[in-house]
Amino acid sequence: MKKMKKWQIWTAAGAAVLVIGTTSVMMFSHPNSPNQEVANETPMVQTVKDGSIASSVLLTGKVTADQEQYVYFDGTKGDLQSILVNVGDQVTAGQAIVQYSSTEAQTAYDAAVRTVNKADRQLNDLMTNGVSVDTTGDDEEDAKSASQAQRTVDSQASDLRDARADAVDNMNKAKALLDATIVKSSIDGTVVEVNKDVSKSTTGTNQTLVHIVSNGHLQVKGELSEYNLANISEGQEVVLTSKVYPDKTWTGKISYVGNYPTDSGQANNNTAGGTQGSGGAKYPFTVDITSDIGELKQGFSVNIEVKSSTQHPLVPVTSVMADGDTSYVWTVEKGKAKKVKVTLGNADAENQEIVSGLKKDAQVIVNPNEKLEDGKEIGKYDKID
Known part of the structure; x- marks a missing residue:
């Protein structure tokens, strides 16, 4: 057997590579290649629904x-006596959280209460005992005296009632000032800040005593x-x-x-x-x-x-095709393909907003291809949600 020279061996190997390469090209250009299968895949159809796309x-x-509540130091309420809560406490609306001490408020309230009580005693005495009338034995004259005395009683009673009403108003005002020395929570929540070291000067009025946030x-x-x-x-x-x-x-x-x-x-x-x-x-x-x-x-x-606050038909982004500057989608009507020109709006990674040209409940082809023809029957297709 004749020996092959080294260069001949290399040439044969090259020829083998060439044959393999040619075979590969022919294999991928076969009519039944995967690329052709994609072109002939079954159309998938989806019903158009209204929705909105995030704007820019x-x-x-x-x-x-x-909800949250800030309680600030208020020197007009008196001296800060105590803070009744700690950080982390759970509080309810109406619960006392800060206590001021005010001698003036307490004194004013006590005085107002005494005034109301005095008016009550005077009115009760007047209505119980009235006024005494000396009789003369003359019925006509005694009747006149009694009538005059009754008018006097009525007038005094009216004055006492007015005085009592004024006293009650003052008592209520004093009570409100006294109540204000106790600050209550306006919400149900958690205490997240407490500051017990505040300045008592006027510059301390903006200092937070208690901060509560709702749950x-x-x-x-x-x-x-x-x-x-x-x-x-x-x-x-x-x-x-x-x-x-x-x-x-x-x-x-x-x-x-x-x-x-x-x-x-x-x-x-x-x-x-x-x-x-x-x-x-x-x-x-x-x-x-x-x-x-x-x-x-x-x-x-x-x-x-x-x-976006407006609702428009939404289609998958894969369903939108372009013809120059014109955008369109393929729909299915009575089993036939229909090319529909559309105006596009906002889009995200999955959906495209259609501003005009398409209505809700239309049947749009999700995976259109170049073989679709306007008015041509589609035949079998898959419907997806």
Whole structure:
């Protein structure tokens, strides 16, 4: 047998590679290749439903309690006697939390009570004993005297009743001042701050004695710019996200949008002359959280994605095709394909908003391909939810 030279062996190996490569090309160009199967796949049809897509408006806010109470030091109520709660205590509405001591308030109330009691004694004595009348034996003259005496009693009784009414008013006012020395909780909640070391000077009036937050639903509060104000309204739904839990979302609804700028926003606006560069005025807003709170905590900063307040037909993004500047979808009507020109709105990763051209309950093809023809029967197709 004749030996092959080394270069001949290499050439044969190359020929073998060439054959393998040619075979591979032929295999992937076969009519039954996977690419062809995708083109011939069974159409999937979905019923169009109305919905909304998140708008481009993004806000930020902070998670807060829906109710909270701050009790500040008030020197007009008297000397601070004691704070009746501690951090972590659970309190109920109407429970005493701060006690002032005021000698003047107590003295005024005691004096008012004595005045009322004195008026009661005088009125009772008058109505019981009346006034004495000396009789003369002359029936006509005695009748006149008795009538005069009765008028005197009635007049004195009226004066005493008026005096008593004034005394009761003063007593109620004094009682209100005395009651004010006891500060009560206005909500059910948890005590989160207690400050027993406060200044007794007038500068101490802004010092917090007790801070209570409710145990109810959480809210998100923040400020939006004047440029977003026109696009935000009460009732709009939102999606909340937190950097602390990036894989979780919460839902909410805008419950309040202020018509007047916040003090800080107005101050910034006035300082900068109201230019756009300054950020403009800031308006407060509140979001009620409608989903389970889960891991969300008070004080968390969250991002807020605002959903559009309008409802439009929504279709899967895969159903939308383009022909130049024109967008269209394929629908099924009476078993036939129909090409429908549409105007697009907002979109997210899954859904496309259709502003015009398509109505709710239309049957849209989710996976259209180039072989669809307007008016041609489709035959078999799969319907999905």
